[in-house]
Amino acid sequence: MYEANTESCENMKIKKVIVINGRGGCGKDTLCDFTAERYKVRNISSITPIKELAMQAGWDGNKDPKSRKMLADLKQLFVEYNDLCNNYVVGQAEEFSKSDEDIMFVHIRECDEIKKFMASCAKVPGVDCVSLLVRRTTNDGYGKELLGNSADDDVEKMTYDFVYENNKILEELPEDFNTFLKANVLK
Secondary structure (H helix, E strand, O other), X not given: OOOOOOOOOOOOOOEEEEEEEOOOXXXXXXXXXXXXXXXXXXXXXXXXXXXXXXHHOOOOOOOOHHHHHHHHHHHHHHHHHOOHHHHHHHHHHXXXXXXXXXXXXXXXXXXXXXXXXHHHHOOXXXXXXXXXXXXXXOOOOOOOOOOOOHHHHOOOOOOOOEEEEEOOOOOOXXXXXXXXXXXXXXX
Protein backbone atom coordinates (compact mmCIF):
# COMPACT_ATOMS: atom_id res chain seq x y z
CA MET A 1 0.00 0.00 0.00
CA TYR A 2 1.26 3.48 -0.84
CA GLU A 3 2.21 5.62 2.15
CA ALA A 4 2.54 9.41 2.40
CA ASN A 5 6.29 9.32 3.04
CA THR A 6 7.19 7.48 -0.15
CA GLU A 7 8.92 8.83 -3.23
CA SER A 8 6.97 10.40 -6.06
CA CYS A 9 7.44 10.18 -9.79
CA GLU A 10 7.73 13.95 -10.22
CA ASN A 11 10.63 13.53 -12.62
CA MET A 12 8.52 11.27 -14.84
CA LYS A 13 6.92 13.28 -17.66
CA ILE A 14 4.18 10.73 -18.27
CA LYS A 15 2.89 7.75 -16.34
CA LYS A 16 4.59 4.37 -16.82
CA VAL A 17 2.74 1.23 -17.77
CA ILE A 18 5.10 -1.73 -17.33
CA VAL A 19 4.12 -5.04 -18.88
CA ILE A 20 5.90 -7.47 -16.57
CA ASN A 21 6.53 -11.05 -17.55
CA GLY A 22 8.60 -14.04 -16.49
CA ARG A 23 8.20 -17.67 -15.60
CA GLY A 24 6.06 -18.56 -12.61
CA GLY A 25 7.94 -18.07 -9.35
CA CYS A 26 10.56 -15.64 -10.70
CA GLY A 27 9.49 -12.87 -8.29
CA LYS A 28 7.22 -10.61 -10.37
CA ASP A 29 4.65 -10.07 -7.60
CA THR A 30 7.37 -9.50 -5.00
CA LEU A 31 9.00 -6.85 -7.21
CA CYS A 32 5.64 -5.14 -7.74
CA ASP A 33 5.04 -5.16 -3.97
CA PHE A 34 8.46 -3.57 -3.35
CA THR A 35 7.71 -0.89 -5.94
CA ALA A 36 4.38 -0.15 -4.23
CA GLU A 37 6.33 0.72 -1.07
CA ARG A 38 7.88 3.69 -2.93
CA TYR A 39 5.31 4.73 -5.55
CA LYS A 40 1.56 4.70 -6.10
CA VAL A 41 1.12 1.46 -8.02
CA ARG A 42 -1.73 -0.24 -9.83
CA ASN A 43 -0.93 -3.95 -10.24
CA ILE A 44 -3.19 -5.93 -12.58
CA SER A 45 -3.15 -9.14 -14.57
CA SER A 46 -4.67 -9.92 -17.93
CA ILE A 47 -5.77 -13.29 -16.54
CA THR A 48 -8.03 -11.75 -13.86
CA PRO A 49 -11.31 -12.02 -15.81
CA ILE A 50 -10.41 -15.61 -16.75
CA LYS A 51 -9.71 -16.54 -13.12
CA GLU A 52 -13.09 -15.10 -12.14
CA LEU A 53 -14.83 -17.25 -14.77
CA ALA A 54 -12.82 -20.34 -13.79
CA MET A 55 -13.77 -19.90 -10.11
CA GLN A 56 -17.44 -19.74 -11.08
CA ALA A 57 -16.88 -23.05 -12.89
CA GLY A 58 -15.30 -24.72 -9.85
CA TRP A 59 -11.56 -23.91 -10.05
CA ASP A 60 -10.11 -23.78 -6.52
CA GLY A 61 -7.35 -21.25 -7.18
CA ASN A 62 -4.60 -23.87 -7.35
CA LYS A 63 -1.60 -23.01 -9.57
CA ASP A 64 -0.48 -26.54 -10.39
CA PRO A 65 0.45 -27.40 -14.02
CA LYS A 66 -3.05 -28.75 -14.78
CA SER A 67 -4.68 -25.51 -13.52
CA ARG A 68 -2.16 -23.32 -15.34
CA LYS A 69 -2.95 -25.15 -18.60
CA MET A 70 -6.70 -24.82 -18.03
CA LEU A 71 -6.37 -21.06 -17.44
CA ALA A 72 -4.14 -20.63 -20.50
CA ASP A 73 -6.56 -22.61 -22.68
CA LEU A 74 -9.58 -20.70 -21.36
CA LYS A 75 -7.83 -17.40 -21.94
CA GLN A 76 -7.07 -18.38 -25.54
CA LEU A 77 -10.75 -19.19 -26.12
CA PHE A 78 -11.73 -15.71 -24.94
CA VAL A 79 -8.96 -14.07 -26.98
CA GLU A 80 -10.54 -15.62 -30.06
CA TYR A 81 -14.14 -15.01 -28.95
CA ASN A 82 -14.19 -11.37 -27.78
CA ASP A 83 -10.66 -10.33 -26.73
CA LEU A 84 -11.88 -10.17 -23.13
CA CYS A 85 -8.45 -9.93 -21.50
CA ASN A 86 -7.02 -7.22 -23.74
CA ASN A 87 -10.20 -5.17 -23.37
CA TYR A 88 -9.88 -5.53 -19.60
CA VAL A 89 -6.23 -4.37 -19.41
CA VAL A 90 -6.76 -1.51 -21.89
CA GLY A 91 -9.70 -0.33 -19.75
CA GLN A 92 -7.43 -0.48 -16.70
CA ALA A 93 -4.77 1.59 -18.54
CA GLU A 94 -7.39 4.21 -19.40
CA GLU A 95 -8.48 4.42 -15.75
CA PHE A 96 -4.82 4.56 -14.65
CA SER A 97 -4.11 7.48 -17.00
CA LYS A 98 -6.72 9.54 -15.12
CA SER A 99 -5.72 8.41 -11.62
CA ASP A 100 -3.15 9.74 -9.17
CA GLU A 101 -1.13 6.52 -9.47
CA ASP A 102 2.43 6.65 -10.82
CA ILE A 103 3.12 3.17 -12.19
CA MET A 104 0.90 0.41 -13.51
CA PHE A 105 2.21 -3.14 -13.73
CA VAL A 106 0.35 -5.36 -16.19
CA HIS A 107 1.04 -9.08 -15.97
CA ILE A 108 0.69 -10.70 -19.39
CA ARG A 109 2.35 -14.00 -20.30
CA GLU A 110 1.64 -14.54 -24.00
CA CYS A 111 3.98 -12.68 -26.35
CA ASP A 112 1.24 -11.95 -28.93
CA GLU A 113 -1.01 -10.57 -26.18
CA ILE A 114 1.82 -8.37 -24.88
CA LYS A 115 2.37 -6.90 -28.35
CA LYS A 116 -1.38 -6.37 -28.84
CA PHE A 117 -1.75 -4.62 -25.47
CA MET A 118 1.30 -2.42 -26.07
CA ALA A 119 -0.12 -1.33 -29.43
CA SER A 120 -3.48 -0.57 -27.77
CA CYS A 121 -1.82 1.19 -24.83
CA ALA A 122 0.08 3.46 -27.24
CA LYS A 123 -3.30 5.06 -28.00
CA VAL A 124 -3.98 5.89 -24.33
CA PRO A 125 -3.04 9.53 -23.69
CA GLY A 126 -0.56 10.31 -20.94
CA VAL A 127 1.04 6.89 -20.58
CA ASP A 128 4.25 5.29 -21.79
CA CYS A 129 4.15 1.51 -22.06
CA VAL A 130 7.29 -0.65 -21.82
CA SER A 131 7.91 -4.37 -21.43
CA LEU A 132 9.99 -5.99 -18.69
CA LEU A 133 11.14 -9.60 -18.46
CA VAL A 134 12.08 -10.85 -15.01
CA ARG A 135 14.49 -13.76 -14.85
CA ARG A 136 15.37 -15.56 -11.66
CA THR A 137 18.88 -16.92 -11.83
CA THR A 138 19.54 -19.77 -9.43
CA ASN A 139 21.68 -22.87 -9.36
CA ASP A 140 18.79 -25.16 -8.36
CA GLY A 141 17.45 -25.81 -11.86
CA TYR A 142 14.64 -23.25 -11.54
CA GLY A 143 13.18 -22.27 -14.89
CA LYS A 144 14.47 -25.27 -16.81
CA GLU A 145 11.33 -27.42 -16.57
CA LEU A 146 8.46 -26.97 -19.00
CA LEU A 147 5.04 -26.41 -17.46
CA GLY A 148 3.05 -27.67 -20.45
CA ASN A 149 1.41 -24.49 -21.69
CA SER A 150 2.61 -21.78 -24.00
CA ALA A 151 1.70 -18.98 -21.56
CA ASP A 152 4.43 -20.18 -19.19
CA ASP A 153 6.83 -21.96 -21.51
CA ASP A 154 7.18 -19.26 -24.19
CA VAL A 155 7.80 -16.12 -22.10
CA GLU A 156 11.29 -15.64 -23.55
CA LYS A 157 10.19 -15.87 -27.18
CA MET A 158 10.09 -12.10 -27.67
CA THR A 159 12.41 -9.17 -27.21
CA TYR A 160 11.58 -7.05 -24.17
CA ASP A 161 12.45 -3.41 -23.61
CA PHE A 162 14.15 -4.33 -20.33
CA VAL A 163 15.35 -7.48 -18.57
CA TYR A 164 15.81 -7.68 -14.80
CA GLU A 165 17.96 -10.51 -13.44
CA ASN A 166 16.50 -11.43 -10.05
CA ASN A 167 19.65 -12.83 -8.46
CA LYS A 168 19.74 -11.00 -5.11
CA ILE A 169 18.83 -12.31 -1.69
CA LEU A 170 15.44 -11.10 -0.50
CA GLU A 171 16.89 -8.44 1.81
CA GLU A 172 18.85 -6.84 -1.07
CA LEU A 173 16.08 -7.11 -3.63
CA PRO A 174 14.02 -3.95 -2.89
CA GLU A 175 16.95 -1.57 -3.26
CA ASP A 176 18.40 -3.40 -6.25
CA PHE A 177 15.10 -3.39 -8.15
CA ASN A 178 14.40 0.25 -7.27
CA THR A 179 17.85 1.21 -8.58
CA PHE A 180 17.18 -0.77 -11.76
CA LEU A 181 13.78 0.91 -12.26
CA LYS A 182 15.14 4.42 -11.74
CA ALA A 183 18.18 3.92 -13.97
CA ASN A 184 16.34 2.20 -16.81
CA VAL A 185 12.56 2.00 -16.87
CA LEU A 186 11.48 5.27 -15.23
CA LYS A 187 13.76 7.52 -17.30
